[in-house]
Amino acid sequence: MKEFYAFMIGKLLGDGTIVKQDGRAPRFSMLHRKEDKNYLESCHQFLGEYIFLSPIIYKRSINPKIKKGFSECYYCYSRKNSMIQELYYLWYPNKKKTLPKAFIERYFNTRSLAIWYQDDGHLKVEKGKARKVVLSTECFTNGEISFLQYLISSKYNIFFRMDKQRRLILYNTKEIMYFLFLTRPFLYPGMHRKNLLDTEIKEVLKKKRTTISLPDPIPSEKPTLFINNSLYHTEQLQDSIRNKTFYNNYYALLTSRAYNNKYQINIDAKSITRMNNIKRNTGLTYNEIAYLCLLINNKKITQGD
Known part of the structure; x- marks a missing residue:
């Protein structure tokens, strides 16, 4: 009823x-x-x-x-x-x-x-x-x-x-x-x-230099390298969109705090391509995507989630 x-x-x-x-x-x-x-x-x-x-x-x-x-x-x-x-x-x-x-x-x-x-x-x-x-x-x-x-x-x-x-x-x-x-x-x-169907960019984009802003400072002597290594987890995020599990596993983890810690980084071609696909299908910004990747990298989200 x-x-x-x-x-x-x-x-x-x-x-x-x-x-x-x-x-x-x-x-x-x-x-x-x-x-x-x-x-x-x-x-x-x-x-x-x-x-x-x-x-x-x-x-x-x-x-x-x-x-x-x-x-x-x-x-x-x-x-x-x-x-x-x-x-x-x-x-x-x-x-x-x-x-x-x-x-x-x-x-x-x-x-x-x-x-x-x-x-x-x-x-x-x-x-x-x-x-x-x-x-x-x-x-x-x-x-x-x-x-x-x-x-x-x-x-x-x-x-x-x-x-x-x-x-x-x-x-x-x-x-x-x-x-x-x-x-x-x-x-x-x-x-x-x-409705809109999920879509993906097929061609690999060129690497890109951009500013990534995060809510917390990076606890590393080489923060830009740390962020770039974390962006490997964009593959996990992209898979979750394909599998229809992204919103159940990750969406609620996005913070409303200000993203005031800024880092200039060069993002490699594969990572920037995946980030654009994630952005296209979720509306997330590069900053939010990077933040989720850092949570995964810091084991705050496990690979099994």
């Missing part, structure tokens, strides 16, 4: 709605554009394990605002159900959608986040790179939007901010890539436009 509630939270934060006509039981409904029929079918299949739903119905509406003059969509709705009735009185206490904060805090999970994102989210990609994630929250009050910001940051350490249109926006590349990692397992057919 927890996963049912988690799913419903995602839908009700997104495009789902519960309506109640006078003298009738509340009904939950889902409506999506024609192009997202596969997504609706997947949602229908999931919820069908818990509640009885109507068949998926085609609808065409006159719309002079668009070029072809009409819009097309598919929708379905629930039959009379005690769980939908319970959710109606939680989410619509005054016949207007109001976020039930205690209920959401109890049942919100990664599935909720992913369904909400698929319903009402957008991923902006430029030249193959994720630039921002948008979650539509215009219909909620400022207090409710602040609650949703707090909810996501407290659970996932991801910090959305509200823009002038009262939407939640995420610009930080590292947090975007983590957000996509979290939601990826719950993406349904037709929604993979809201």
